[in-house]
Amino acid sequence: MELRHLRYFIAVAEELSFSQAARRLNIAQPPLSQQIQDLERETGLKLFDRSRRKIMLTQSGKDFMVDARNVLDSVAQLERKTKLRSEGHLGRLSIGVNMAIISPHFFSSILRRFRQRHPEIDLSLSDYLSVRQLEGLLSGEIDAGFLRLPSQIPDLIDTHLIKRETMRMAVPTGHALARKKNVNWSELKGENFILINPDAARMFYEGLYFKCRMAGFEPKVEQYTNNLSTQLWMVSAGLGIAPLPTTPNILKRGGVTFVSLPADAPVYETVMAWRRGDLSPVLQRFVQFIRRGE
Amino acid sequence: MELRHLRYFIAVAEELSFSQAARRLNIAQPPLSQQIQDLERETGLKLFDRSRRKIMLTQSGKDFMVDARNVLDSVAQLERKTKLRSEGHLGRLSIGVNMAIISPHFFSSILRRFRQRHPEIDLSLSDYLSVRQLEGLLSGEIDAGFLRLPSQIPDLIDTHLIKRETMRMAVPTGHALARKKNVNWSELKGENFILINPDAARMFYEGLYFKCRMAGFEPKVEQYTNNLSTQLWMVSAGLGIAPLPTTPNILKRGGVTFVSLPADAPVYETVMAWRRGDLSPVLQRFVQFIRRGE
DNA sequence: TCTATCTATATTTATTGAGTATGGGATAAC
């Protein structure tokens, strides 16, 4: 049994006329009669009573129609949902985000508007470190990630730049460097560095290490932390200096002064990332949505 | 989109291998690849990830599978129910019955056993007069009827004999005829006849009228009634005599005596009737069930 | 009775699903 049989049957059952139904189906009448006969043979049911001029549905035919409609309805639903899926209006999207580096306001605003525009897309969020997100992307765990770009990213990842920041140095307000507007790399020699846990952020310091070595010294690491505010607290407590992006607001607090580094300072790139060549229509929608800055 | 696409897709999705699925489907692998490609083109969805050796379902593919299974399930149900219908195990049957002439015990026993044997057949019953049942059969209102056969029945009706009774005459116990065992037609001359309402039963009296006329007189009708027990009550009250079948039990009451008529007396045939050539499998089952006396 | 209309049958045509042969790419074995 094929859908053709059911579609033809329903047409005849609704028109109660083979020729009329054939016109509606844009086929000739003989093949329609044939197909209905095939259906009757296959089902073993006499579906129509053709004894009079106007054909009638038999009881078997009426019963069969109920179930046939059921099938065609489920097909219609499949096609409807498939269309929505292929257009990216229906589906699910797993998003990773490093909340330590993304402005909550910015992010929630994006999500709110996207969800409003595409209510049929299920969003799931995971707060992951940037490196973890890259793993998650490659493993298929997440479809898109908001993360800070490490110096080198896998070839299989595409990105869209959200924000580009240059590295500044956070120093205790009373510190000698705090009085300068700009510092050279060589002036950092001998300073105690307070860095984010290398597990999470090693690659972000590669540029810094490189510059320091070019300036003739190895950065002396006083302390690792896995937390931005702890890092800043340590700076304000005078335990050392910390390289940080130019992120505003949150980082401004008493006891910490930011000083600029030379023009060749490393940059922090906050991006949205996704698997290169991922054709998921929902992801396409989302990428497009972000790219357009909607 | 055709069922073939869905069946093939499910096979590949379950085997996660085109060649394996092709074996299962008893087709070669290339046409399977083709059909899946057609499906992907038509849906606009990339359903499989063929990048590695073992293919994988994409998220779109997983989503699509849910709805595709839905469709195939509804088709399976259609086929299951269609098979049951064509075998007469599923459906409905509208039965007419003239409860005035059918033993309730006999009838309810039949229905009980049939319903027990075929629990998926919906039975609906209507208590109709015999003539009304014949109309109902021809109009499609009922599919089978238990009725008393009139002298001539439409050509389009098939019957199965349930009971055959000869006509007797019910006379008041004190009546002159009550003393005889047999009466001739001519002895009925001048008697008052109490008959069932001609609307319902005229044809049952045609034989009687014929015999009386052959005997040289016209039956004198004292009273019409539309009810058997009223008819008998009138006889016992001495208002007249009434022709009745040899139905036992119920009709035996005080004040009424039954006397036999000559051998050529009309007969009452109680039958099950249905539309000649009605191929409804459920009806076939029912007719077969009754014929076999099950 | 004739005509119009509708369905069924017979036959031909066209579409398309399936088969065959083959090539490329990835993994596994040597």
Next chain:
DNA sequence: GTTATCCCATACTCAATAAATATAGATAGA
């Protein structure tokens, strides 16, 4: 590293079958 194997895709052919055409038979209406 090289070969062998497995699997899917492509190109082309063949076969099945759905659709078209022509026509006959049946039925209702003029």
